[in-house]
Structures are given as structure tokens and as C-alpha cells.
Amino acid sequence: MEEMSPLQREIRQGKPFRSRGQEVVVALLRTADLVRRAVSRAVEPHDITLQQYNVLRILRGAGEQGLPTLEIADRMIEHAPGVTRLLDRLEAKALVRRERCRQDRRQVLCWLTPAGTALVETLDEPVDHADIEAVAMLSPEEQDHLLHMLDAIRTGRK
């Protein structure tokens, strides 16, 4: 009698996975989805989405000098069109200010407004808490190991 993996049971799939790689990929995508939802719930009470929060956090990191749109897109793994519209919504909420750059008029520089700064700071604690909770069942050593393996997957090499 073959043992069924937890994941296999989870998706009620009789057939075993065709490869370990497949099982890892499915587990990775499902786990990320769950974690994303958990962290989302930490920011949603303040009427922004996780992606909007990410933009705010990136802009805070940039500080006074601001960031052009495509720079923001780079730091998320995201394509430019999405970022333009994310910024549209954040500007509508007065959390972000945009202005065409004087030196290079192709660029549009973005900054946090005071309200935007205040909001990210408010969210620091609940988000930290959600992040820590999400992986709290792993020991610090395991978390480090997980981190290294995820780094390896992203860089494509050991």
C-alpha cells in the first residue's frame, strides 16, 4: 500500500505526482497563494490591496528623491502597464504624488504623500506580525534553509 503525500491528499488526486518536481511546484504555488491571502488580510482593513501596499513600501524606501514608474515595476516583478494603473489608483487616494521629471521628460517620478507615509507606517506592525505568523512553525534554521532554496530557484543555480 503506497503512502499518500499530504499534498496529494489535499488536492484529492488519486494519481501520484508524475515527478517530484511537479509536486514541489504545485506545493510552492499553493503555499504562496495561502500566504499571500494571509498577508493581504493584514492590509485590507485599511482599504488598500497588497500590491498597492508594495508600491507604497517601495516608495518609502526611495525617500525624497522619488522613483520613476519603471523602477517601481522592476522592484516588483511586474510589468509596467500594471504599475501605471496601480499608481493611478494610489494617486486617486492621495497616497502618492506623480510629476513629470524636468531633466528627462519621458520619466514620471513618484513620491509618497504625507498620508501615504503615514499609512505605510501604520501598516508596518500588522504586516510584520502576519509575516512572522505565516512561517512561525519553522525554526530559524529551517527558515534560513528555506530562504536559501528559494534563492536558488530564483537565480536558477545552486
Added chain:
Amino acid sequence: MEEMSPLQREIRQGKPFRSRGQEVVVALLRTADLVRRAVSRAVEPHDITLQQYNVLRILRGAGEQGLPTLEIADRMIEHAPGVTRLLDRLEAKALVRRERCRQDRRQVLCWLTPAGTALVETLDEPVDHADIEAVAMLSPEEQDHLLHMLDAIRTGRK
């Protein structure tokens, strides 16, 4: 001089992460995004999305007896409304057949059409290949370890 983590460099963030949990969560979400895109590229040439492929794969697992809409939603981590519309598009492409259940007329049973079955089978190999490639830099033992940690995160306990 503090060492910068690969991830920290990746997102060009000067500040260190406020907690290891935060770094793990960011790494998990970014990695899953990359992997999802890679696997997506394997199915897109056949004009379906990864989610549509997931539905087809789930329905193949169900076989002759078919599956009600909410059962499909359960096996993806997804809410019903999304699945209804996914099925709308798959039915429009004649990959899926739907019929109201005679015993319980609230349910809508779904099956693969022959074309749907053929398509999933065509995609088995390219998807397997993409899955294996995505995590190929990890040894089998590391993959097992990764799998266990992801299982732990999803179940919320060791």
C-alpha cells in the same frame, strides 16, 4: 560591514528586512511568481492559461463521473465565482461540457470533452518538463526538504 542578502540586493532595498519571517515571505511570493510564469509559458502556446489548464487537469482526474463546480473550486484554492467564469471560457472553447445534475438540480456537473482530454494529454510532457526544470538546481533530498517545509506552512504546524 554587514553582508547584504541576495534577496535584499534583488529588490534594491537598502534597509535590512525587519524580520526573518518577512524575508521568507517576500522570497516565497517572488519565487512562486517566477515559477508560475515559467510554467505558464509551457501551456500558453496552446492558447489556454495556467488556471484553465489546472481545471482541465482536475477534470481529467475525475474521469467519467464528472465534478460539480464547487468541487473544482475546492481543489484549486479558489472561490466559486472565478471557477464559474473559467468554466464559461473552457466551455466556449469546447474543452469542457457542463450539465445540470438530475439528482440535485442545484449542482452543475462538468466533464472534459474529447478535445479537452486530448489537450491535457498533449500538455503533460511540456508541463512536466517545465516543472522539473524549475527546481532542477535542487537535489532530490533538498526538494523533499522543501516540500516538507511548504507542507508545514500550509498546515500551520510542524
Added chain:
DNA sequence: CCCCAATACTTGACACATCAACAATCGATT
């Protein structure tokens, strides 16, 4: 047998991802 809470969806509204096409601007070249 009738009513009513629960079940299984479906629909509408909005946020977001992705691709392709377009617009504006810059820099370099002629």
C-alpha cells in the same frame, strides 16, 4: 404540505496581470 434555512451556483463590480500597439521624448548621427 408549507415554509425556511442551507446549499450550489451565478452575476455585477472592481482590482490586477499580460500582451500588443501607441505616444512622447531623448541621444546620437548625419
Added chain:
DNA sequence: AATCGATTGTTGATGTGTCAAGTATTGGGG
């Protein structure tokens, strides 16, 4: 200085995720 290719976005179309509200149907209690 006029032009051309590259850079930096924006816009439109389609697919998907999510929540709230609505519809059809079932099963059970009065």
C-alpha cells in the same frame, strides 16, 4: 538642425481574483 532608434511610459483588450448580492433548489421542521 532633421532624423532615427531606443527609452519611458500609457492605453485597450482579455482573463482572472474577490466580495457582495441575487437565484434556484433541496431537505427538514412545524
